[in-house]
Amino acid sequence: MLAGLIFATEDAEDRPDALAATLPFGGGTLIEYQARLLSAVGVAHLLVAVSRVTPALLGATSRIAGRGLTVDVVRSAEEAAAKVHPLAQVIVVADGLVTTDAVIEWIASESHEALLVSRDGDGAESVERVDSSHSWAGLARVPAKRLADVAAMPADYDFQSTLLRQSAQARAVQLLLPAATARTRHGVERNAASLLRRSKSVLAALGDRRTAWIDRLVFTPITGWTLPQLVARGVPGWGMIAAAGAGVAATLALFYLAMPAAALGVAVGTTAILSTGAMLSGLRGEDGLARVQERAIAALAAAAVLLLGVGGWRAEGTATALALAVSLVATAALAERAPAPRRRWWATPAAYPLILLPFAIGGVATIGLAAALAYAFATLGSAIEALRAKP
Structure with a gap:
């Protein structure tokens, strides 16, 4: 069982009336971003350690609770120890920490008590020193009994610092944060302007989890550039859906006008909008909206393939193109449903309009459909073999 503990006690450096945890980040607040990362690794119970409660913090915790997490606001280690399940493993997030989902997953996957540390000179804004050459990088995995250990200490001890010391004394495993991550995507920020600069790199990293070649080469670079711009401008989720609807x-309309090349080009652009919109909705905790946009990508690809087949049928007077299109959609759907680990070269729905585009430009759409079908068959065959290889 995983629980989360987020510290939200420090004031923002440039906004003394606000907590650092409630500074804007990712279309919401920093604490909401931290909670989303914890929820993604299976945390269902979240403790928020505070020294004072502000209206902004109340609003943020209410929104977090509205997304399915149980949230308890605590003022001391004693309260935290009383609230947490005694058998829980607690993912601790330092006050003002900015990080990525990959780092959270790394520490959550540890089977032992662990501290994330950085070397001196790595460029990370660390919390405090652990030993002569390492500092705590703001994340830890501790058993629930560690909170009870801190609760037994004098009440005037700092909760966060004492928890770190207790974990270090218990010989927690030290996980070294990669220097490249420390410089750009991980660190403690309590200044609104610095947080905004850090957010651009962190938000751009969200697309890195998509492994398919079409995402790596096309959509992730687009998302990496546009997502920070959309967040900075406060573009709502429905705005992306409206733009995709127009696409x-x-x-x-272009397929109806027998302009398949232009239609596929617009379909590729619309897919990029949906891909970015799904990432933006996921960042804001709108998981249902994100799923709708992901499914819309597959629906758009299927519609584009089928309409290309219909256009070939009308132009050539034979059903070859239509038969290839129907076969392609069926094969791609089967490949998508295969519960096998995805390989980078595999086809995804988003790839098909882009693959077909150069063939449509060259006026040989039927050949393009045949090539795409062969690619889909190769993907399906590889998925089947991967499933057969499982013990």
Whole structure:
């Protein structure tokens, strides 16, 4: 069982009336971003350690609770120890910490008590020193009994610092944060302007978890550039859906006008909008909206393939293109449903409009459909073999 403990006690450096945890980040507040990362690794119970409660903090914790997490606001280690399940493993997040989902997953996957540390000179804004050459990098995994150990200490001891010392004295495993991550995507920030600069790198990293080649080469670079801009401008989720809706309408209209190359080009652009919109919605905790946009990518790709087949049928007077299109959609759907680990070269729905685009430009859409179908068959065959290889 995993629980989370986020510290939200320090004031922002440039906004003394606000807590650092409630500074804007990722379209919400920093604490909401931290909670989203914890929720993604299976945390269902969240403790928020505070010294004072502000209206902004109340609003943030209410929104976090509205997304399915149980949230308890605590003022001391004694309260935290009383609230947490005695068998829970607690992921501790330092006050003002900015990090990525990959780092959170790393420490959550540890089977032992662990501290994330950085070397001196790595560029990370660390919390405090652990030994002569390492500092705590703001994340820890501790058993629930460690909170009870801190609760037994004098009440005037700093909760966060004492928890770190107790864990270090218990010989927690030290995980060394990679220097590149420390410089750009991980650190403690309590200044609104510095947090905004850090957010651009962190937000750009969100697309790195998508492993398919189409995402790596096309959509992740687009998302990495546009997502920070959208967040900074406060673009709402429905705005991305409206833009994608216009793209879908334009795609259908161009197919109707027998302009398949232009239609596929617009479909690729619309897919990029949906991909970025899904990431933006996920960042804001709108998971349902994110799933809708992910499914819309597959639906748009299927519609584009089928309409290309219909256009080939009308232009050539034979059903070859249509048969290839139907076969492609069916094969791609089967490959997507295969519960096998994804390989980078595999096809995804987003890839098909881009693959078909150069063939449509060259006026050989039927050949493009045949090539895409062969690619889909190769993906499906590889998925089947991967499933057969499982013990």
